[in-house]
Amino acid sequence: MKKEDLLKNNTLFYFSEISKIPRGSGNEEKVSKYIYNWALERGYTVKDDKYHNLIIKKDNNKSKDPIILQAHLDMVCEKTPESNHNFKTDPIEWEIVDGFIRSKNGTTLGADCGIGVALIMAMLEINDEMFPPIEAILTTREETDMAGAYNINKELLSAKRMINLDISPENKILVGSSGGFACELSLKVNFVEYDGEFFELKLTNMRGGHSGNDIDKGYGNPLILLVDLYKNLKKSGIECSLSSIDGGNSRLAIPREASIKLGLRNKNNIEKCKKIINEYSYFLSKKYNTMGKNLNLSLSKIDKCLVLTEIDELRTINLISLIPNGIFEMDNKFSGLVESSSNLGVVKTQVDKIILTEEIRSAYKESGEMILEKIKILSDIYNCDISVHSKYPGWTSDKSSKLCSKAEEIFKSIYNEAPIITASHSGNEVAILKDLLNLEDAIAIGPTRLYYHTPSEVLDYASAIKFEKYLEKILKEI
DSSP states (O other), X not given: OOHHHHTTSHHHHHHHHHHTSOOBTTOOHHHHHHHHHHHHHTTOEEEEOTTOOEEEEEOOOTTSOOEEEEEESOBOOOBOTTOOOOTTTOOOOEEEETTEEEETTSBOOOHHHHHHXXXXXXXXXXXXXXXXXXXXXXXXXXXXXXXXXXXXXXGGOOOSEEEEOOOOOTTEEEEEEOEEEEEEEEEEOOEEOOOSEEEEEEEEOOOOEXXXXXXXXXXXXXXXXHHHHHHHHHHTTOOEEEEEEEEOSOTTEEOSOEEEEEXXXXXXXXXXXXXXXXXXXXXXXXXXXXXXXXOEEEEEEEOOOOEEOHHHHHHHHHHHHHSOOEEEEEOSSSTTOEEEEEEEEEEEEOSSEEEEEEEEEESSHHHHHHHHHHHHHHHHHTTEEEEEEEEEOOEEOOTTSHHHHHHHHHHHHHHSSOXXXXXXXXXXXXXXXXXXXXXXXXXXXXXXXXSTTSTTOEEEHHHHHHHHHHHHHHHHHO
């Protein structure tokens, strides 16, 4: 289908419009202003705040209880190494491929959660006497610290039920999700001169993914894999020293690439080093699915650089090798659901320290605290500074609640199958708003989007169009 045909659908039209406006986390002012003016032009009541959150109200049928529709304005900004996209200034351009919308320029698409925002705009434009009063909440900074949700003005809202539009696929009704927080380790290190040749070892084109929803997929973490390869080089007797390790852009995404800079003492080691790298590359290509892209493990010569002292190299390698990463425990209530996990999302080498940033998620806060305790033990052993930030709670709802039951009933009537009623290992803003607004009922639903938090992110446009009808019918019948 051509783009011009897709834009005849209101939801996809508005998704296209907001895709033209850069809106990475912390850069939502312009998109917030655009929607603020859009709401004013249509006569809706609209309020913003210093966080650029929006609350938009439309009265509709006042004999019905009001409902909140909620999504976040910001997006994760990830791009391929070859992409020249500037997330501060450039629009997200679309291309249509095999039934999906994706970014034309090797970036995240922003369907997480731009499609939710667009759905809310489309619902607000519908004039239907069967609709309840709508209180739309559009938040900011969901993909970083959720500051938008934490600072919503509750005095402006009266609804006690809410539909969040920040999940996928279309056949899920979410009645709970994990809480989480960021954990940052700072390892102070020293560098020294080194006599040898210098190289950069890079692992690129790993699959990557969402650090919650994809943590159970076995995609592999290039930071941990490169450290493992480096240890193999050392074990084989190659004289080498570590200069730096870097990779990942967000704790909320499983990294797709990483690099190590190292010095080699003996020229005769180079061929042996290449042989070990080739063997490791073969192992990686056999083990990991890279979505049709060939993962690339390369060694290239670079200019001379300092290397870590022997003791600091050992501290760095051991810390990255031992830090919790991946599934901690599975859920015993929902089959196949991860209960707790951690993701080593970012490692950065700086002038005098190496920074490791993890995202820890858990359905029960005690599980997250257990993971954190393991990291604290490592920080004591390796003499790191540790900080915890960007906390958000988990939430649960009753499967038999009015909202969930109605959504289930309508889903069956439209899709001719039963939806999956479940919880999610990804975090969202429902828990924050549920507590803040004292909500009595909440669910999360959304159209199908895949590979979010990666440059491979796509939106199933047929799903978005059909989901619009699903949401419209829910609003008519609740």
